[in-house]
Amino acid sequence: MxxxxxxxxxxxxxxxxxxxxxxxxxxxxxxxxxxDPGAQSPPESHLRVRLILAGLPRPVTQHPVRLSSGLVLHPDLAWPEFRVAVEYDGQWHADPDQLHRDRRRLNQMVAAGWLVLHVTSRRLRGDFPAVLREVRTALASRGWRR
The missing domain is CATH 1.10.287 (Helix Hairpins)
Structure with a gap:
């Protein structure tokens, strides 16, 4: 809505x-x-809300990351002040063409100084404590303090 x-x-x-x-x-x-009006899918919202309820700072949805080439990427969840992003990868990311685009995008984000984590639907459902640890560790490595 x-x-x-x-x-x-x-x-x-x-x-x-x-x-x-x-x-x-x-x-x-x-x-x-x-x-959050920036949410693009229910599982992405589910991930974002679970991270917030677990005590992480609220991420920005679809934050624009302008590359030196002028291209603008919009990671699903981002903490711009720490240059940490999380991408939610649902089933359609398994398509070979989409995987190719995803990896190119990942390389572009990393080259721009971002730390990018990927969360699959399986990990969101069955391995959330590890996902939370990974995101918390990534934020802390970039200067976030609770």
């Missing part, structure tokens, strides 16, 4: 405030506070 322009964060906050004293009002405020 956010990405489609059907509502915005201010409208969600207004609804949460209006119903704060009703059953579910506090939960609505918390859930609406996790919403």
């Amino acid at each position: 956010l990405a489609g322009g059907l509502t915005d964060l201010a409208a969600l906050a207004e609804v949460a405030d209006r119903f704060a004293d009703r059953p579910g009002g506090r939960r609505a405020r918390r859930v609406f506070g996790l919403a």
